[in-house]
Amino acid sequence: MSVPAGVSVGQRLQVSIERLVFQGSGLGHLPDGRVVFVPYTAPGDLAEVEVAEAREDFIRANLVRVVTPSPVRVAPPCRYFGDCGGCQWQHLGYAAQLHWKREILHELLARVGKLSGVPVAEPAVPAGPWEYRARAQFKIFAGARLQIGFHQRETQRVVDLDRCPLLDARLNDVLRTLRGMRDPALHKLFPRVREVWAAAGTGTGEVVVSLFARAQDRAAIRLLFHRIQAEVPALTGVVLLDGDPRQHPRFVDRHGQGAILERVGDCRFRVDATAFFQVSGLAAGTLTRLVMEAAALTGTERVLDLYSGVGTFTVPLARLTRQVLGIEANAAAATDAVHNLRSNGCPEARIVQAQVEQVLPALAKDGPWDLVVLDPPRQGCSRQVLDAVTGMGVPRVIYVSCDP
Structure with missing residues (x-):
């Protein structure tokens, strides 16, 4: 692909950063209107950048230095920040991080999902920004x-x-x-x-x-x-x-x-070394509370918990209603989920170890279901699963996503 006229790889430019975008980079514009993406910048920065990739419709650049810092810019507390790939926003104050996470979700819903005007709640913050990852x-x-x-x-x-x-x-x-x-x-x-x-x-x-x-x-x-x-x-x-x-x-x-015990609220979970669990137990508690509030169960509902893991939602759901079925593909997680249901006093709920795509057609015929909870891996639900769930006529669906 040819390099756009007037811009070359390695060239240095000054860019005013306007906002943050999905995956963490700052966004600015050249005088001709082209978009520039620059990691490790903050809204309000005037930055000197070096062009790393130049295309007809956008440019990727690396930060050389901050000419004028943004009011929301702070000194990163970690000396590895910028080299280690684990963090993108340590140079932002925590309030600014929360603000821009919400703004990015708004933008994705409107641009990708064509869902402008969807209300997005303020972030529910269970703990501070440090020492929370377990x-x-x-x-x-x-x-x-x-x-x-x-x-x-x-x-x-x-x-x-x-x-x-x-x-x-x-x-x-x-x-x-x-x-x-x-x-x-x-x-x-x-x-x-x-x-x-x-x-x-x-x-x-x-x-x-x-x-x-x-x-x-x-x-x-x-x-x-x-x-x-x-x-x-x-x-x-x-x-x-x-x-x-x-x-x-x-x-x-x-x-x-070969496993650890986790406590979320008044529930205890055995979690195998290879099974997924939230990186923060406090965040798991906040997330569980929000899901239970959205479920608003009365005790008579039939509930499907898809991608149920070790039973993080299955257990509290089973405490609130008469019939809960969890589906989980990972054998270790499914075994833990069965154990966790029994140890938390919910032996009537069931776990099926299977791929959701394989069993959902049969489960749809076993309806009606009153609620479906979806908590898929990072890549999200397949089109097959989404089509099947929407075709079931379920009155309520709760979709938990770690990556919009």
Whole structure:
């Protein structure tokens, strides 16, 4: 594709940033009206930028320096910000972050969904912006020295971290302990480890560490457990899995527990090391409350909970009405959901382990259903599922989305 006249890759420009857009970049315009996207900028910034990509209708550029800072710009508290790809908005005050999340959702509903004028509530904030994440997926690079952290923005390079201000203190303790290990057995293990996941239970204090490795080194797993537990007494288990963590890895071995307990309100959940759970237990509680308020159950409804996971919504729904059926594809999560229903006094509710697309046609014929709750993975519901749900004639649908 040819570079537009008057603009070349590598050229430096000054751009006034007008607003923020989906995925976090700032948006400005050239004098000829073309849009410029610049990461790590804030509305109100006058920025010097360097063109990285120039197309006929838009330009992507990198921030060189802030000429005049926006009133909402703050000093990022993390020294890795801008290199680590985990955060995009640490240079914004928290109130500005919440404001622009709401504005971006408004814009997406209008531009993509053709739903202008849809009311969007103020963000429900369960906690502050720091130390709220109770789950971490650390990337590993074992070259001349061990590097453990997160990927650099838009690359696979590992940014070596000593701590992350977003993480629960227990997870930072795990990170610090892993970085400090020098045992020969562990040095032998780490070149074969792809990722290390760590989870800290909300309200229970438990910590579980999961290693996704290409080999089966059981002795090193036991050694790792004791080394971490010496620094992180809350550790209850280390799990070894073989394969890609996002492609149904195979369980190999564990030392200690293979799951943690979570507490959300007055419900307790067992969560397997490979099962999904909200990264913040406080956020899970806020989200559950909002879903229950929207459900407004009277006790007589039949409810479908699709993509039910470990039963985060299934359990409180089952406490409020007569018939609840959860559908979950992940075997470990479905097993946990059955356990969680029983342990929370809801044995009548059922869980079916299956792909939603496979069982929904039969469930539609088993109606009528009074409520469908959808909480799909990040990629959202397939067109097949959306068409099936809209064709069921369900009077109410609650769709929980982490990515609009």
